Amino acid sequence: MLIDWPALSARCDHAGIPLRGGFHPRDDDGVPPAGDLPAGTLVLLGNAGPSMWRAFSRAREDAPDLALDDWTFAVVSALAAELGAAALFPFTGPPYWPFQRWAQRAEAVYPSPLGILIHPRFGLWHGYRAALVFPERLSLSPRDDLPSPCASCADRPCLRACPVAAFSPGNYDVAACVGHLGAQAGAACMTGGCLSRRACPVGQEHIYPEEQRRFHMRAFRALHAPAQRTRSST
Incomplete structure (x- = not known):
């Protein structure tokens, strides 16, 4: 066709x-x-x-x-x-x-x-x-x-916004991120979406609605939390 x-x-x-x-x-x-x-x-x-x-x-x-x-x-x-x-x-x-x-x-x-x-x-x-x-x-x-847009962004607010510094150039500490999401201190990320992602100034008018952000964060944590629990118990 x-x-x-x-x-x-x-x-x-x-x-x-x-x-x-x-x-x-x-x-x-x-x-x-x-x-x-x-x-x-x-x-x-x-x-x-x-x-x-x-x-x-x-x-x-x-x-x-x-x-x-x-x-x-x-x-x-x-x-x-x-x-x-x-x-x-x-x-x-x-x-x-x-x-x-x-x-x-x-x-x-x-x-x-x-x-x-x-x-x-x-x-x-x-x-x-x-x-x-x-x-x-x-x-x-x-x-x-x-x-x-990253090429002209000197401040890199996305890297500074993470409460547990999970992001660094060329590295993403998944265990630190998932551990934070499971703690009371991670409530802002779980309910409103990743703080680092939200800190990026580009495309703010296209940000997902809060319900969608919560949905994706729950799915992300559910995917990675079992592996984290397995590692922590060994």
Whole structure:
């Protein structure tokens, strides 16, 4: 199925999981075939600001225990079947697909001092939830190669904001972060979201709503806390 970029973008917006850019794969990109055909185009889907959260929240009105990964898988799998594409996800595997590398091929995003990718417009308030691989070589939207906002940020407030100094250049102390989240002193991070992420001045108008920030912090702690408990008991 041939589809132009504006129509694809509108269809993804309607499904609640916005289009985040795309590229024509090279041999070294590690993009798998689209079914039985070589990959012609990879497009990334995800969130930028709170738009995806609104769609996910509506789905949870009828299923309060619905997991974000399950919702993403269902929505994107249906899109892939409709559009004649293959669906890939960062949370299934192995193999685990190189979504961070693909993101930097797809649009102007850059590693931040916190380790996550920063967008010149959305700051740290965005993410990648899935990819669609098309056998066709689709016409892509022109890429806006704005520079990294971190390159001109001398103060680095993100590194100073963490109460337990979990972030340093090239390092993220996950154990210190998770331990803080489990303590009473970590309530501000658990309820309002990571203080370091919130300290970044870029994209403040796109910050996630508080409910979404709490949701992600609970999910992060649940993922990492069991491993921390195992380490502390040995």
